[in-house]
Amino acid sequence: MVLASPEGYGFEEGASYYFSHMLNCVYDCRYCFLQGMYRSANYVLFINYEDFEAEIESSIKSASAPAVFYSGYDCDSLALEPVSKFCEYFLPVFRRNSNAIIEIRTKSTQIRSLLDTDSMQNCLSQ
Numbered sequence: 001m002v003l004a005s006p007e008g009y010g011f012e013e014g015a016s017y018y019f020s021h022m023l024n025c026v027y028d029c030r031y032c033f034l035q036g037m038y039r040s041a042n043y044v045l046f047i048n049y050e051d052f053e054a055e056i057e058s059s060i061k062s063a064s065a066p067a068v069f070y071s072g073y074d075c076d077s078l079a080l081e082p083v084s085k086f087c088e089y090f091l092p093v094f095r096r097n098s099n100a101i102i103e104i105r106t107k108s109t110q111i112r113s114l115l116d117t118d119s120m121q122n123c124l125s126q
């Protein structure tokens with residue numbers, strides 16, 4: 001599910017959305033709200049990437065200004081990349097939709113897939 005992001009979540013201009021392909025995070029930072037967010041601390045990976053893609057593209061079409069999409073709200077976007085293939089799947093989606101921006105929020109060093117990817121003006125990582 002792609003949801004409108006809360007006010008003040010990130011960029012100030014244009015529409016912004018977040019989506020979570022995974023729940024919970026391998027890093028377990030003590031200060032993180034995810035520590036008490038869900039009943040289970042198990043990692044849940046949603047593999048219906050095509051559904052996320054369709055909602056992202058629909059949101060891009062309906063936005064009046066360049067839309068920003070945040071991943072990594074309920075997880076770390078890159079931490080399980082070798083298993084999830086998140087960036088491998090979604091970066092081409094945003095390469096095709098260069099009028100939208102994807103921001104990848106991560107503390108992970110799992111950047112091999114990024115290093116193997118041509119740079120994109122509309123992909124930010126922090």
Ligand code: SF4
Nearest residue numbers: 025027028029032075
């Ligand atoms: S890396 Fe980020 S998402 Fe993961 S536990 Fe730490 S603060 Fe939370």
